[in-house]
Structures are given as structure tokens and as C-alpha cells.
Amino acid sequence: MSKRLLEVKGLTKAFGGVVAVSEVDFHLNQGEIVAVIGPNGAGKTTLFNMITGVLPPTSGQVFFDGKELTGKQPYQIAEAGITRTFQNLQVFENMSVIENVMTGVHCRLKTGFLQAGLRLMGVKKEEQQAFDIAMSCLEKVGIADLAFEPAEVLPYGNQRLLEIARASASSPQLILLDEPMAGLNPQESRQLVDIIKKKREEGMSFLFVEHDMETVMGISDRIVVIDYGKKIAEGTPAEIYENEKVIAAYLGTEDEEEAI
Ligand SMILES: Nc1ncnc2c1ncn2[C@@H]1O[C@H](COP(=O)(O)OP(=O)(O)OP(=O)(O)O)[C@@H](O)[C@H]1O
Incomplete structure (x- = not known):
């Protein structure tokens, strides 16, 4: 069961x-x-x-x-x-599509702000990791080709897919x-x-x-x-x-x- x-x-x-x-x-x-x-x-x-x-x-x-x-x-x-999406779209309009999804990834990666200052190498590696995870989330919802567009220019339907990608980014x-x-x-x-x-x-x-x-x-x-x-x-x-x-x-x- x-x-x-x-x-x-x-x-x-x-x-x-x-x-x-x-x-x-x-x-x-x-x-x-x-x-x-x-x-x-x-x-x-x-x-x-x-x-x-x-x-x-x-x-x-x-x-x-x-x-x-x-x-x-x-x-x-x-x-x-547990993550969620909202009844009224909540994408960060001043960020690119991939940056939006990366905000979702960060809640699962380990490096915090303090560690970020102390361990720059670790941060770089984690940024790359976050980027890769975010890109694969965008691929799964079919909008990876829009990764570097500003989120605000996406049509409504794609913004919904972006929200799903971000919600799934932290696994x-x-x-x-x-x-x-x-x-x-x-x-x-x-x-x-x-x-x-x-x-x-x-x-x-x-x-x-x-x-x-x-x-x-x-x-x-x-x-x-x-x-x-x-x-x-x-x-x-x-x-x-x-x-x-x-x-x-x-x-x-x-x-x-x-x-x-
Ligand atoms: N912050 C609030 N302060 C006071 N009343 C509220 C608040 N939020 C919701 N309500 C009231 O609680 C009840 C339930 O609202 P809710 O938004 O949860 O319903 P819903 O089922 O999601 O509705 P819909 O399908 O229209 O989105 C409604 O009577 C609403 O007016």
C-alpha cells in the first residue's frame, strides 16, 4: 500500500x-x-x-x-x-525565465548566504548545478527555448508552465x-x-x-x-x-x- x-x-x-x-x-x-x-x-x-x-x-x-x-x-x-503555484500568476517579471526557476532550485541546494561569502568556489559549483537543474525543469515543461527571455514577455500559458517548472525545481x-x-x-x-x-x-x-x-x-x-x-x-x-x-x-x- x-x-x-x-x-x-x-x-x-x-x-x-x-x-x-x-x-x-x-x-x-x-x-x-x-x-x-x-x-x-x-x-x-x-x-x-x-x-x-x-x-x-x-x-x-x-x-x-x-x-x-x-x-x-x-x-x-x-x-x-511541498511547493505550490498560485491562482494569480506569481512569476518574477524582472527576471529571466531561467532565473525564475533557479529561485526554486535554491531552496534545495546547501550553500547559504554566509557560506556563500566564505566558499566562493562552492557557490560557483552550486550556481552551475542550479542552472542545470533549472534548465532540465524547463525542458520537461517544453519551454527551454525561452530560458533567457524576460519572464514578463511570456504569453500567459507559458507563464503557467514556468510556474510549474519553478514549483518542481526543488524536487x-x-x-x-x-x-x-x-x-x-x-x-x-x-x-x-x-x-x-x-x-x-x-x-x-x-x-x-x-x-x-x-x-x-x-x-x-x-x-x-x-x-x-x-x-x-x-x-x-x-x-x-x-x-x-x-x-x-x-x-x-x-x-x-x-x-x-
Ligand atoms: N483574508 C480574508 N479575510 C476575510 N475573509 C476571507 C479572507 N480570505 C477568504 N475569506 C472568505 O473565506 C471564504 C472562503 O474563501 P476562499 O477564497 O478560500 O474560497 P475559494 O473556494 O477558494 O473560492 P474561489 O473558488 O472563488 O477561489 C469566502 O467567504 C471569503 O470571502
Whole structure:
């Protein structure tokens, strides 16, 4: 049986009186692709922000690879082996494409700033190593030919691929993707799906938030459904497709309409 990589227990986030995420439990096994879906405002991004240390949870716990990560800083979570992409693109526009990816590599290489001053030789070697790793990440997403372009001139779809390359540059065990298909045309979406599948074959795991149901149903091993901050269902794509609570959450039910 595959290893349980990520475990979220009773995760809750309240913003004043608004409980954005309430007592959410789920897990992800190594090598799995798990989707988190739910209507707008359901709490998906807040859940991601708690897992990646952007927001401290109000209560609950996050375990990764057997260690508790609850309340840790984003850099500690990245060091533990989780990276992410954002709903709104976050590329460093004033850097070249390869420099963007090299920022992702640096979190796995050893030389720190102090050592950098003391061991210039080591730094040079590591810079070369970082460059080589970054280039191979760009090759895997198919944009190595754009390595020396300023990131800001890349079309939107390529900037998304750049984010994926940077997120995979530190060889994380798990990548969180927040709406990876948003703004992509059908051909770019298919390309991204292929990249995700290939990376999974290499042993990478993915947790992703996505509104595009074709992608969700097509690549997820399991789906977690959130509505008004609460988990309302979890299962395979086939199970979720037929789940009445899920259908009601997306379409509304007569009961709900009567209650309003
Ligand atoms: N920093 C914040 N302060 C106050 N309320 C917030 C904050 N962030 C999110 N919320 C609220 O928490 C709820 C969940 O928001 P969240 O962005 O996590 O939902 P989502 O499922 O990611 O939505 P979408 O699909 O539209 O991106 C919403 O009601 C939102 O208004």
C-alpha cells in the first residue's frame, strides 16, 4: 500500500465571524493526484493557504511525511517537500525565465548566504548545478527555448508552465496547484495535463484546486468536495459524479430553495 503523504485533520480557519474552512479532514497518498473542488467561496484557497503556511489555522493539524507542519512558515514547508503555484500568476517579471526557476532550485541546494561569502568556489559549483537543474525543469515543461527571455514577455500559458517548472525545481514530493487550468486554451490545458501525468509517473504527488470539471474528472485519483467550508464528499471521480450532495451544492436543491 502506498505511503500516506499528506494528512489534514480538523483544519479550521475563521476570519472574524466567517468560518472559511471548518473541521476539514482528508489525506493524500504518495503518487496520488487529488482534486479539491467546490463552489466559489467554498474555502479551497484558504485550505491551500493553511497547508502551505501562508495562513495559520485557527485549529486543526497538518501532517506531511510523518511530521507535523501545522503553523510552520512557508519556507519551512517548502523545505519539507511541498511547493505550490498560485491562482494569480506569481512569476518574477524582472527576471529571466531561467532565473525564475533557479529561485526554486535554491531552496534545495546547501550553500547559504554566509557560506556563500566564505566558499566562493562552492557557490560557483552550486550556481552551475542550479542552472542545470533549472534548465532540465524547463525542458520537461517544453519551454527551454525561452530560458533567457524576460519572464514578463511570456504569453500567459507559458507563464503557467514556468510556474510549474519553478514549483518542481526543488524536487518536492508534493505540488499544490491552485486553478492551474485557469486562462489556458484547450491545447495548453491538454499540454499541462500531460505534464502533470508525466510528473506523477516520476513519483510526484499533486493536490489541486480546479473549476474545470473535465480536467478534474480526467486526472484525479480522488476528489474532495468542499461547500461552505465543510467537506461534503470524498471519492473517486465516478463516485463524486453521482453524489447527490455534490450535485445539490453545485446546482442548488428544491429543499434549499424552500429554506431560502
Ligand atoms: N483574508 C480574508 N479575510 C476575510 N475573509 C476571507 C479572507 N480570505 C477568504 N475569506 C472568505 O473565506 C471564504 C472562503 O474563501 P476562499 O477564497 O478560500 O474560497 P475559494 O473556494 O477558494 O473560492 P474561489 O473558488 O472563488 O477561489 C469566502 O467567504 C471569503 O470571502
